[in-house]
Amino acid sequence: MKISNVIYLLLPVVMLSLAVTKTTQAADPSAKGDSKQIDLGEEVSLEVLYIPPGKFMMGSTPEEKAWATGIEGGATPGTTRESYEGEMPRPMQVKDGFWMGRTEVSVGQFKRFVAETGYVSDAEKPGGETQVFDPNWKITAKAPPHPWISVKDKSWRDPGFGFPLRDCYPVVCVSWNDGRAFCKWLTEREKKAGRLPDGLVYRLPTEAEWAYACRGGSTESHYFWWGDDLRDGEGRLNISAVDFLPGRNKIWPLANAPWSDGFAFVSPVDQYGEMGRNGFGLADMCGGVWEIVLDHFDPKGGHEEVYLVEQNRRPVCRGGNYFDVPGNARCAVRLGLKSDYYSDSRDGFRICLGVPRG
Numbered sequence: 001m002k003i004s005n006v007i008y009l010l011l012p013v014v015m016l017s018l019a020v021t022k023t024t025q026a027a028d029p030s031a032k033g034d035s036k037q038i039d040l041g042e043e044v045s046l047e048v049l050y051i052p053p054g055k056f057m058m059g060s061t062p063e064e065k066a067w068a069t070g071i072e073g074g075a076t077p078g079t080t081r082e083s084y085e086g087e088m089p090r091p092m093q094v095k096d097g098f099w100m101g102r103t104e105v106s107v108g109q110f111k112r113f114v115a116e117t118g119y120v121s122d123a124e125k126p127g128g129e130t131q132v133f134d135p136n137w138k139i140t141a142k143a144p145p146h147p148w149i150s151v152k153d154k155s156w157r158d159p160g161f162g163f164p165l166r167d168c169y170p171v172v173c174v175s176w177n178d179g180r181a182f183c184k185w186l187t188e189r190e191k192k193a194g195r196l197p198d199g200l201v202y203r204l205p206t207e208a209e210w211a212y213a214c215r216g217g218s219t220e221s222h223y224f225w226w227g228d229d230l231r232d233g234e235g236r237l238n239i240s241a242v243d244f245l246p247g248r249n250k251i252w253p254l255a256n257a258p259w260s261d262g263f264a265f266v267s268p269v270d271q272y273g274e275m276g277r278n279g280f281g282l283a284d285m286c287g288g289v290w291e292i293v294l295d296h297f298d299p300k301g302g303h304e305e306v307y308l309v310e311q312n313r314r315p316v317c318r319g320g321n322y323f324d325v326p327g328n329a330r331c332a333v334r335l336g337l338k339s340d341y342y343s344d345s346r347d348g349f350r351i352c353l354g355v356p357r358g
Contacts, residue, residue, distance in 0.1 A: 030050040030052075030097060030099075031050065031052070032050060032051070032052050032217075032280065033049070033050070033280075033281060034049065034050040035047055035048070035049050035050075035102075035281075036048050036099060036353075038186070038190070038195075040109060040112045040113075040186075040189075041112060041116065042112060042115075044108055044109060044111075044112045046101060046105070046109050046186075046351070047101070047102045047103075048099040048100060048101055048102065048351070048353055049099065049100060049101075049102055049280060049281050049282065050097060050098075050099050051094075051097060051098055051099065051100050051209070051212070051213050051280055052097045053093075053094055053095055053096060053097050054093070054094055054212060054217065054219075055091060055092065055093045055094075055219055056091075056092060056093075056094070056211065056212040056215050056218070056219060057089035057090065057091060057092070057215075057219065057220065057221040058086065058089065058090055058091075058092045058208065058211050058301070058302050058304075058332075059085045059086035059087075059088060059089045059090055059221070059301060059302070059332055060082070060085045060086070060089060060221065060223075060330070060332035061088060061089060061221060062087075062088075064221070064223055064228075064330070064332065065082040065085070067223065067228075067327065068082060068223075068326075068327030068328070068330060068333075069082065069327060070327075071255070072230060072255070072326065072327075073255065073325065073326055073327025073328075074240075074254055074255020074256075074325030074326060074327050074328075075255075075325055075327035075328050080299075081335070083299070084297075084299050084300075084301065084334050084335065084336075085301065085332045085333065085334060086300070086301035086302070089221035089332075090301075092208055092211075092212070092302075092304045093304065094208055094209055094212045096354060096355050097354075098205070098209060098352055098353060098354030098355075099352065099353035099354065100205060100209070100213050100280075100282060100350065100351070100352050100353075101282075101350045101351045101352070102270065102277075102281060102282060102283055103170070103269035103270050103282075103283050103284055103350070104170035104171070104269055104284060104288065104289060104291060104348045104349060104350045105170065105171050105179075105182060105348065105349055105350065105351060106167060106168060106169065106170055106171060106269050107156070107165055107166065107167050107168070107169050107170070107171045108167025108168065109171070110156060110171040110174070110182065111167065113181075113182050113185050113186075116185070116189075117185055119178075119181055119185070121155055121156055121173070121174055121175070121178045121343070122174075122175040122177055122178055122341040122342075122343055123154065123155040123156070123173050123174075123175070123343045124155045124157075127152075128152065128155075128341075129150050129151060129152045130150070130151065130154050130155060130159075130173040130343040130344060130345065131148045131149070131150055131151075131342075131343070131344040131345060131346075132148065132149065132151055132154045132159055132160035132173070132344075132345045133147060133148060133149075133160055133161065133162075133265075133345060134147045134148065134149045135160065135162060139248075139250050139253050148344070148345075148346075154173060154345070155173050155343075156171050156172060156173045156174050156178075156343075159172050159173045159345040160345060161246070161265050161266065161345070162246045162247065162265075163246055163265075166268065168268040168269060169266055169267075169268050169269070170266060170269050170284075170288060170289045170348040171348055171349075172266065172289055172343075172344070172345045172346065172347060172348050173343045173344065173345050173347075174292075174343055174347065174348060174349065175292075175337075175340060175341045175342055175343045176204075176292050176313075176315035176337065176340040176341075176342075177340050177341055178343070178349075179204050179292050179349035179351075180203070180204060182349075182351070183201075183202040183203045183204060183351055184202075186202040186351065187201045187202045187203075190202070197353070199355060200353055200354060200355060201353070201354070201355075201356050202351055202352070202353050203294060203351070203352055203353075203354065203356070203357065204292065204293055204294040204349060204350075204351070204352060205293050205294060205350065205351075205352035205354075206293060206294050206295055206305075206306045206352075206357055206358075207293045207294070207295040207302045207303065207306075207307070207316050207318070207334070208302060208303065208304050208305070208306075209293075209352060209354070210291065210293045210318050210319075210350075211302060211318065211331065211332075213280055213282055213285070214278070214282075214285040214286070214318070214319065214331045215278070215279075215331055216278030216279030216280050216282070216285075217278075217279040217280055218279065221332075222331065223330045223331070223332075224237075224286055224329075224330060224331060225278040225279070225285055225286060225331055226278070230257065230326050231258075233257065233286075233326075234257070234259045235261075235272055235275045235276070236272055236275050236276050236286075237261065237272070237276060237284065237286050237287035237288065237329065238261050238262075238263055238266065238267040238271065238272075238284070238287045238288050238322045239257055239261065239286075239287040239320065239321075239322060239323075239324050239325070239326060239329045240252040240254055240255070240256050240257065240322070240323055240324060240325050240326075241256050241257040241258075241259055241260055241261045242256055242257070242258065242259060242260045243260050243261065243262065243263060243264040244264060245264045245265075246264060246265070251264065252264070252323060254325050255325040255326065255327070256325070257326055263322065264322075265322055265323075266288065266289060266321075266322045267284075267288065267322065269283065269284060269288075270283040270284065271284075272284075285319055285331075286319055286320060286329045286330065286331065287319070287320050287321065287322060287324065287329045288319070288320075288321060288322060288348075289319075289321050289322065289346055289347060289348040290317035290318065290319060290320065290321050290335070290344070290346055290347045290348070291317060291318050291319050291347075291348060291349055291350050292315050292316070292317050292337070292347060292348070292349040293315065293316050293317070293318060293349075294306055294308075294315075294357060294358055295307045295308065295315070295316045296308050296309045296313050296314055296315060296316065296336075297314040297315065297316050297334075297335070297336025297337075299336070302316070302334060306357045306358045308358045313339065313340045314336035314337055314338065314339065314340075315336070315337045315340055316334055316335070316336060316337075317334070317335050317336075317337055317347055318333065318334055319331075319333065320333055321346040321347075322346070323346060
């Protein structure tokens with residue numbers, strides 16, 4: 001066979017190989033650590049980071065649950081709460097790469113959404129209400145451990161913290177419905193501007209995406225994204241710690257992290273900088289505010305594929321909050337909200353840019 005004929009025979013194979021490589025790169029050209037700044041107008045932006053596909057462990061071990069309900073963890077023993085994490089960690093996979101907000105959506109970002117759309121949150125609607133801190137709550141031997149009351153005159157505009165809410169704080173007193181509305185607005189806005197990547201939408205992250213992202217790329221099951229030692233969390237997160245409540249000389253009367261994190265209530269997003277970011281560069285994945293995800297709650301544990309129901313929808317929230325004891329601010333912690341319109345001054349959300357789910 002002539003050399004020229006061999007070249008002609010090999011050429012289609014080479015071209016096919018190049019085409020496959022080019023197609024693969026075009027389909028997913030992003031890499032871990034890549035960042036996008038989304039312009040929301042009025043000099044407000046939102047940053048998302050690329051999270052590559054990968055495997056992780058969902059849930060917690062019996063040893064982790066025992067620590068969480070022990071002296072240092074401080075969670076209430078003898079309840080069903082830790083059972084929601086599953087009996088043992090189980091391997092799961094996130095098959096598609098996605099982009100995720102470096103931080104929870106902030107007050108300033110949510111404010112832009114409302115200004116542009118006139119959106120009315122669930123808490124602000126006629127008959128709406130939200131859970132906030134009771135300013136008349138007194139710390140006594142018989143005081144309830146959870147000083148929260150349902151009110152009709154508070155919302156994301158004023159969550160009742162007792163201090164001015166700046167644009168850099170995470171938005172709270174928002175519901176699953178509110179988070180989805182924000183994502184829909186952002187999708188339509190970016191599509192109209194010609195900036196929305198083909199085949200992707202802005203949405204809430206699935207529970208599997210959130211749990212994978214929280215662990216920062218680790219394939220092992222750790223209590224927190226940095227490991228199992230609470231002491232290594234100093235300077236990394238906002239939880240119940242040694243900080244006086246506003247206008248009082250008392251701290252939260254539960255188990256506390258043995259340091260000051262600078263805030264008795266919520267802290268600004270990304271307050272702790274590099275120290276507060278995990279292996280994917282995501283900030284505030286433990287503590288801060290509970291983050292509402294796309295899935296509905298299954299008390300048996302989280303799912304690899306998005307889990308949605310038609311009736312009695314109870315959205316999942318993850319990650320713990322500023323009021324929580326250390327044992328309730330772990331990667332594996334998960335709770336179900338009362339309804340898709342429920343809101344609380346401990347709850348916020350983080351956005352995701354990915355393939356449509358649900």
